[in-house]
């Protein structure tokens with residue numbers, strides 16, 4: 001699957017899936033960068049996929065409807081203007097011939113969904129999981145976000161994680177302050193190098209995340225590793241919020 005990023009705002013990524021001269025986009029928070037790419041590369045816009053209602057993921061939707069030929073797929077949330085097909089757990093959609101299964105991932109918001117393509121090991125997970133971190137809790141509970149991330153953690157290790165923001169560096173600063181690991185140190189150095197030349201750090205993979213992302217609960221700070229899983233998750237989220 002050919003996927004490229006369209007940067008938006010300061011640290012958002014709008015993901016574009018491309019076949020020939022047609023793209024579908026995920027979470028267009030802003031229409032302008034998408035329209036610019038359509039013109040610059042002479043591309044056509046087919047479908048739009050939305051992971052959750054936040055403005056930085058949906059803000060370009062109504063304007064882009066004027067340019068697109070397909071369908072807007074998104075969560076079951078009446079408050080998002082412009083969704084054509086509202087999706088729930090395990091529903092299947094097809095865009096550009098690729099099948100995506102819906103995984104409900106409440107926590108960051110209550111309406112949050114992720115799009116998973118098994119054949120190509122691709123996951124668009126919005127603001128649920130980031131590289132070396134996870135979304136803040138705006139609407140859900142710690143239990144919900146913990147369970148959502150554990151659901152993602154059951155996917156195969158080669159799953160590529162396409163998240164909604166470039167937060168890897170600041171996340172790794174937190175992780176390396178909590179956990180001593182040569183792999184985390186190496187990842188931190190690599191990330192500094194990439195970001196110094198404005199290079200993207202995504203997609204990550206689940207196998208990498210299992211070694212650098214404490215929110216998957218596979219690596220943990222020593223002082224909380226004996227806590228019950230969800231309490232451990234809650235403590236980590238609180239520490240990150242205050243970091």
Ligand SMILES: [Zn+2]
Nearest residue numbers: 052054108127
């Ligand atoms: Zn969000």
